[in-house]
Amino acid sequence: MTGIAAKRKRLVTVFVSLFLTAGSLLANPTAAAQPGASGNALAGLSIEELLDIAVYSREPLGLHHTHPQGEWMFGYSYMFMSMDGNRDGSSRRSPADVLNAGFAVSPTAMIMKMHMLELMYGLREDLTVMVMLPYLSISMDHINGADTRFKTAASGVSDLSVTALYNIYDKRRRRVHLTAGLMLPTGSIKERGTTPLGPDQKLPYPMQLGSGTFDPVVGITYVATETIWSWGFHLSHTYRLGENSEDYTLGNRKRFDAWLVREWSGQLSSTLRLSGENWGNIDGADPELNPSMVPTADPARRGGKRLDLGIGINFYMPEGVLSGSRVVLELTYPIVESLDGPQLAKEYDLNVGLQWVF
Amino acid sequence: MGILIRFSFRRLFIAIALIVSTSPSLNVGSAWAAETFPEYDVKAALIVQVAKFIQWPQTSDSGRSLHVCVLGDDPFGPAFDALRDKQVGGRPLTTERLQNLQSARDRCHILFISRSEKSRLTSILAKLKTSPILTIADTQGFAHLGGILNLEIENDRVIFEINVRSSEIAGLRIDARLLELAIIVGDEQAGDK
Numbered sequence: 384m385t386g387i388a389a390k391r392k393r394l395v396t397v398f399v400s401l402f403l404t405a406g407s408l409l410a411n412p413t414a415a416a417q418p419g420a421s422g423n424a425l426a427g428l429s430i431e432e433l434l435d436i437a438v439y440s441r442e443p444l445g446l447h448h449t450h451p452q453g454e455w456m457f458g459y460s461y462m463f464m465s466m467d468g469n470r471d472g473s474s475r476r477s478p479a480d481v482l483n484a485g486f487a488v489s490p491t492a493m494i495m496k497m498h499m500l501e502l503m504y505g506l507r508e509d510l511t512v513m514v515m516l517p518y519l520s521i522s523m524d525h526i527n528g529a530d531t532r533f534k535t536a537a538s539g540v541s542d543l544s545v546t547a548l549y550n551i552y553d554k555r556r557r558r559v560h561l562t563a564g565l566m567l568p569t570g571s572i573k574e575r576g577t578t579p580l581g582p583d584q585k586l587p588y589p590m591q592l593g594s595g596t597f598d599p600v601v602g603i604t605y606v607a608t609e610t611i612w613s614w615g616f617h618l619s620h621t622y623r624l625g626e627n628s629e630d631y632t633l634g635n636r637k638r639f640d641a642w643l644v645r646e647w648s649g650q651l652s653s654t655l656r657l658s659g660e661n662w663g664n665i666d667g668a669d670p671e672l673n674p675s676m677v678p679t680a681d682p683a684r685r686g687g688k689r690l691d692l693g694i695g696i697n698f699y700m701p702e703g704v705l706s707g708s709r710v711v712l713e714l715t716y717p718i719v720e721s722l723d724g725p726q727l728a729k730e731y732d733l734n735v736g737l738q739w740v741f
Numbered sequence: 742m743g744i745l746i747r748f749s750f751r752r753l754f755i756a757i758a759l760i761v762s763t764s765p766s767l768n769v770g771s772a773w774a775a776e777t778f779p780e781y782d783v784k785a786a787l788i789v790q791v792a793k794f795i796q797w798p799q800t801s802d803s804g805r806s807l808h809v810c811v812l813g814d815d816p817f818g819p820a821f822d823a824l825r826d827k828q829v830g831g832r833p834l835t836t837e838r839l840q841n842l843q844s845a846r847d848r849c850h851i852l853f854i855s856r857s858e859k860s861r862l863t864s865i866l867a868k869l870k871t872s873p874i875l876t877i878a879d880t881q882g883f884a885h886l887g888g889i890l891n892l893e894i895e896n897d898r899v900i901f902e903i904n905v906r907s908s909e910i911a912g913l914r915i916d917a918r919l920l921e922l923a924i925i926v927g928d929e930q931a932g933d934k
């Protein structure tokens with residue numbers, strides 16, 4: 384398929400530009416060779432001059448972190464996820480395969496864009512609270528047996544979450560914190576759109592913006608920090624309480640993240656992350672959806688598991704337009720994926736985040 | 742339509758790549774260096790400068806070198822190792838990272854007590870009280886608890902507090918020029934006497 388080849392090419396472009404950017408920053412030999420290099424410039428200064436220098440704190444925040452008492456963090460991030468083609472188990476399925484399996488329609492691609500606002504506050508030295516508000520835009524491309532292509536789209540606020548992060552161990556650069564959160568059903572599960580069946584049709588499960596249920600999330604995080612390296616591990620489990628107003632319950636989600644951060648200078652660090660996710664099928668069914676119409680309307684074709692590899696860079700901006708902020712870029716690519724399909728397969732996702740700590 | 746979405750995504754990416762790569766703050770070597778530095782690089786440099794204004798009692802000058810120690814988690818990183826190339830009043834600096842206090846008493850002239858030791862501060866300071874060691878920290882309330890020098894950040898700049906009484910008990914003499922730059926504080930319980 385030429386479409387896939389073109390997308391591959393774009394993906395390579397993104398990778399290359401990401402690393403060219405990183406490379407141009409690393410090209411400065413003094414900064415890259417030795418994180419404490421500015422010490423040489425500081426050595427010649429008198430005590431009065433040192434007291435007159437503006438300083439910045441450069442601790443990278445890490446992928447899962449907490450904040451000290453009284454510290455606020457405001458974050459905005461943008462995620463772009465592309466799904467392309469179908470998979471059943473771990474093998475690819477063409478739209479023709481899907482239609483031959485008896486479905487009237489096959490999805491071909493999906494783009495999900497998410498804007499996320501995040502607020503964190505250190506309530507106590509060992510307790511941080513976090514509120515996250517996501518806004519989703521989803522669009523899906525389809526093809527039917529008559530070779531007609533059509534698109535459906537939905538956008539709006541997704542499920543708001545409130546989380547408490549509690550440090551249970553914090554010694555010698557090793558930290559463990561527990562997380563307990565609740566996702567509230569603020570996202571719509573009644574999104575409708577125009578399909579070949581007519582206008583105002585209920586859109587299938589992956590086009591809905593929320594779960595419609597109260598979803599507790601529990602997790603545990605371990606973070607280790609050394610001078611230029613830090614690494615960590617995170618496990619979490621999302622449960623769904625009860626049934627939503629459309630008579631179904633999304634599957635539970637289990638997730639792990641393992642990551643490694645390398646600090647290159649006071650302002651630049653890179654991250655390598657491995658994430659695994661496992662999510663179940665839908666329990667119950669929305670009576671408005673016909674599961675033989677399209678795989679996305681079948682509650683038994685929603686589950687799956689995936690292993691993702693993410694590469695990222697983090698910048699600290701001591702001045703300029705984004706003064707005082709941290710910029711996070713991460714590109715994630717699935718390395719193994721197995722779906723209760725046919726189901727759309729993930730192609731990649733790109734995350735751009737800005738964080739301010741004050 | 743799919744193409745349009747991709748184009749806007751690419752534009753966003755390119756815009757961010759441009760901001761990031763052209764931002765003056767990221768010309769890591771020189772452009773910004775005159776103005777802003779990592780907090781702990783500045784604090785490490787300050788420790789060297791401060792030492793120039795301290796006179797240790799003759800007895801504690803066991804060696805020719807001046808031994809600088811960090812107790813607990815080292816926040817300085819490479820900046821701490823870089824102290825080894827420095828000299829204070831003709832005495833070369835040596836460095837050591839300590840995980841417990843026992844060894845500090847006989848060896849260290851300067852002891853930086855990390856924030857990781859916050860919960861043990863009172864007992865650490867009680868044990869060191871009469872030792873001729875310049876105790877330094879950047880923990881709120883450190884000088885009030887009897888530590889000698891505490892580094893704080895105010896308006897993005899380092900300021901420091903000195904507890905003169907603590908330095909006298911330790912037998913250290915602090916040059917008046919250093920005291921002029923400091924905020925002088927007393928012990929927390931001083932008022933109750």
Ligand SMILES: [Cu+2]
Pocket residue numbers: 444448449450456503
């Ligand atoms: Cu945060």
